[in-house]
Amino acid sequence: MSVVKMKLNGKAVNGDVEARTLLVDFIRQNLGMTGTHVGCDTSQCGACVVHVNGKAIKSCTILAVACESADVTTVEGLAKGGDLHAMQAAFKEHHGLQCGFCTPGMIMSAIDIVKRNGKNVSEDVIRRELSGNICRCTGYHNIVKAVQAGAANM
Template identity: 60%
Template sequence: MLTINLAVNGQPVSGEVEARTLLVDFLREQLRLTGTHVGCDTSQCGACVVMIDGKSVKACTMLAAMADGAEVTTIEGLANGAELHPMQQAFMDHHGLQCGFCTPGMVMSGLDMVNRHGNDLDDATVRRELNGNICRCTGYQNIVKAIRTGAKAMEE
């Protein structure tokens, strides 16, 4: 077993993991942060996207051991109590989610887009940048709208 120390949603955390423990399993099973989901086993669907040191990462394709010393932000770490982060709020306002399963990864990918492309995102950029996130419910149109609106709202 390995001991890892990291910060998750601003809180210091330590844990004992097998070398093969994936970061997503550490978050879900040990920390009980079940907002991060697992939708595939080939790094395609993006339901598991979290932020590591400010960058989006697929938590199913990273060992927990690799996150030793890192700062991890999950969907649980965005809101201020019940007050949603502007990106979360935009998803609610624009019906950017249905079953909610892909949603945490979508929100995280939206934040990563803002980090890299700024607050003024066009449709084509958002659609292209979502190629690592699969949603079966929404047909994406409202997700695209939500991310664009959320990005704008983050400027204010």
């Protein structure tokens, strides 16, 4: 066991972890923040996506100890003072979620896509760049709409 320290959603956090503890387990188990989900064990589904130092990564495929001193944002850290992030609001407005399980990862990935591709990101780019996020409910139709709308408002 060793102590790992990082910034999570703007707050300093720390906890005892083993070397093998994954970031997602640190977030869910140690910190009790359960918005970040685990939907697979082969780094494919994207339900666990968080931002580490501003980049969307799969928290199931990174060690907690490797995030020492990192700045981590989860879906819980997006809304500011009761105001939803534009991407969160767009997912609700465009019915971009059904069961909600993939949603946190989708939103975190969507924000990363817009950050790198700009407000006018094309439908093709959105679809291609969501390849690492699987949704079983929506058929992606409204997710793509939501990302476009969220992009415009970001």
